[in-house]
Amino acid sequence: MAVKSYLNQFANIVSDVLNIDVIIVDSNLNLLGQKLVFYDMYQKIDYGSLIYTVIESGEQFYVKNRESVPKCKECKGYAQCKIDGFVGVPIRDKTEVIGALALIVSKKRGKNFFEKIDSTFLFMDNMAELIGKRIIEHQSKKKIRERLTRAESIIAAIPEALLYCDRFGNIIYHNASFQSIFQLKNPINNIRDLSEELEKYLQKGKGIEEAKITIEKGTYSFYGTISLIPVSVEDDKKEFLCKFKSYSQIQKESNVYSTSTMVTFSWLSKYVGKETIEECKNMALKNECLLIKSEDNALNELIGKAIINYSERRLKQLKVIYMQNVYRELMNTFMFDDRGMLWQMQGGSLIIVQPEKMLLIAQEKLARYLEKELEKVKKREQEQLSIQFVFCTSENLEDLVREKLFSYRLYSIIVQNKIVDFQTVYNNKAVFERFFHSAVLYYSKMYGKKESSGIDELYQKLWKLIG
Numbered sequence: 001m002a003v004k005s006y007l008n009q010f011a012n013i014v015s016d017v018l019n020i021d022v023i024i025v026d027s028n029l030n031l032l033g034q035k036l037v038f039y040d041m042y043q044k045i046d047y048g049s050l051i052y053t054v055i056e057s058g059e060q061f062y063v064k065n066r067e068s069v070p071k072c073k074e075c076k077g078y079a080q081c082k083i084d085g086f087v088g089v090p091i092r093d094k095t096e097v098i099g100a101l102a103l104i105v106s107k108k109r110g111k112n113f114f115e116k117i118d119s120t121f122l123f124m125d126n127m128a129e130l131i132g133k134r135i136i137e138h139q140s141k142k143k144i145r146e147r148l149t150r151a152e153s154i155i156a157a158i159p160e161a162l163l164y165c166d167r168f169g170n171i172i173y174h175n176a177s178f179q180s181i182f183q184l185k186n187p188i189n190n191i192r193d194l195s196e197e198l199e200k201y202l203q204k205g206k207g208i209e210e211a212k213i214t215i216e217k218g219t220y221s222f223y224g225t226i227s228l229i230p231v232s233v234e235d236d237k238k239e240f241l242c243k244f245k246s247y248s249q250i251q252k253e254s255n256v257y258s259t260s261t262m263v264t265f266s267w268l269s270k271y272v273g274k275e276t277i278e279e280c281k282n283m284a285l286k287n288e289c290l291l292i293k294s295e296d297n298a299l300n301e302l303i304g305k306a307i308i309n310y311s312e313r314r315l316k317q318l319k320v321i322y323m324q325n326v327y328r329e330l331m332n333t334f335m336f337d338d339r340g341m342l343w344q345m346q347g348g349s350l351i352i353v354q355p356e357k358m359l360l361i362a363q364e365k366l367a368r369y370l371e372k373e374l375e376k377v378k379k380r381e382q383e384q385l386s387i388q389f390v391f392c393t394s395e396n397l398e399d400l401v402r403e404k405l406f407s408y409r410l411y412s413i414i415v416q417n418k419i420v421d422f423q424t425v426y427n428n429k430a431v432f433e434r435f436f437h438s439a440v441l442y443y444s445k446m447y448g449k450k451e452s453s454g455i456d457e458l459y460q461k462l463w464k465l466i467g
Contacts, residue, residue, distance in 0.1 A: 006313040010131055014101070018120070020103035020113070024131060025056055027097060031134070035438035036104075054088035054100040060121050062087040064114050065420030085114065087123045091132045096134055101128045160243035165191050167197050167237065181246055182215075182222060191242070201228055202240060210245070212327060222246065223330055235451045263305040271299060283417060286309040289370065291397070291418040296355055299424060304351045313388055317348030323357035330364045342369065342387065349388040355414075356395050356406055363407035370413050389414070432463055 011022040015035035024033035028182035029045040029052060038042070047050050050069070054061045063086040066072040082207050085105030090097045100123055105113055113120070115171045161178035165171050169191035182194070188301045192199040201208055208228040215222040221245075224246040231239045283290055284307045301320060308318055321341065326334055335341050341350065355363070376382045391414050440455060 005155055006096060006134055007131060008035070010031075010127065010134075010201060011035040014103075014124070014127055017123070018103065018113075020266050021106075023051065023102045023104065024091075024099065025051055025055075025102070026135065028056075034098065039453070046437065050086045051088055054090055054096055054102065058090050058092075058097045060089050060125075062117060076312050080142070087117070087120060087124065088113070089121060089128050091128045093132060093136050094315070101131060101279040102129060107260070125126060138399045153291060161246075163189040163191065163242040164231075164239065165242065166239050167202060167205070169202050172239070175376075178244065185306065198226070198242070200437060201226070205230065207448065213405060215391045225327075263302050263309055265306050265310060268306045271423060272424050274289060276303075276419065276424075278420055279422070280307050283307055283419065286417060287311060287313070287384050287388060289385070289414045290418050291414045291420070292390060293397075293418065293420040294422060295394050296424065297392055297394050300394070301351060301353055304390035304392055304421065308388065309348045311349075311388070313347075313349050316353070317345060319345060319348070320353060321353060323354045325327070326357075330363065331359050335362060336365055336369075341353070345387050347386065349390065351390045353392045354395075355410075356389045356397065356400055360405075360407060363410045367409035367413060374413070409461060425452065431464060434464065 007024050011024055011033040012035045014020075015022045019351050022033075022035045023045075025045050026032055031045065031050075050061070050063060050072075063069055063072075066084055066086070084151045087104065087105065088100050089101040091099035091101055102126070103120075115118065143323060158177060161175065161181040163171060163174040163178050166376070171189055171191060191202065192224060195213070197213060197215075201211070206228075207230055208226065210225040210227050213222075213224065213226045222244070224244060226241040227245075229241040229243070231241060233239055270279055290304070290307065292303050294300055297311065305318070305320075308314060312326065319341070333340060335344070352358075358366070370385075373382075373387075377384060395405050397411050401411050
């Protein structure tokens, strides 16, 4: 039942008991309920009115005769008003005034009515308490509905396809992206209708993060990942939030590639040796394919970024592709499609991290692409490679070639220019010492501390741990 209808019933009860007009308002002077027996002019409540006085003061208030109230005399409708007396009590939520319950007294009722004002106030206070509970209940439900509406609006705008189901796979909710990605003509009630593989995930009852999955539904196929987030409900029962991410979406996000760079050789000198920095600068001038190898792929990537930032392509587009995150079955599409990476990056630079994670067929296709590019440069059909490639790995690609796990043709191209097994904080004491003292100086300034006498001892201990 709507709150206004419910409060109108309260007004009816009070009016029937007291044979008087009743008005119920909230703290914003909105009319919530009324029973007008004698008057019909109380349709709009203004600030400065008698009812507002009750809300403003938070106290019981009554007027036997309106002629004694200056505010009434200031009212434009004073001459036409037939109301003589007024009784009001505040409606509270604990200490907060959230409205008022008011009685409008006629001249005929006024004389006898105010003789029993104490018992009237007691009755009205009890009614106000009941009304207050109803208003609070309504406001709570309204806030919950508003939050749910906002949450649904937010969820609907999320690009990932979201589905919420119980432990049996019965679908409780799914967002618009889910409907769009799976192109469902008819609604489905259970997750097994989408894929039996999904039902197996649910039966395990555990969280799953970005598991690769292929779903074929009619003439439509979905390639991407699924994440399963268990949600504990009452008792030990669980429900599940399923997040689907299509391959095309993964391709656009930073967990597949990152863009641009601000890494410089000056900053990088804290992590690698000076000889390596000079070698990298020389490589940057060549503008050719480059292989960077060390035990730390994160450092390899930073070196690649610094090289590109030092090259003539520094103002052009750069993307870093993490091959371990690319959906293997669609790697060819990702790289070589009409709108794939090679098409997008013309004139720019690509850093490929872990090229050994590429499918052999994709490695061969990339080798053919690079062979054609090198041939065009050799014949002077173009000045340089359309895309500058930097390959970063922590693996011995030569061993992988022998084991036929990496393309010989691609390896033959990228190994022509290489920076391998260079001096880093991991294998060179001088580089580590420079990095260590640089970090100590930085954090000393940040926290306003002076270097203590035990710094050198700590440095020696850390170097031994690395060794």
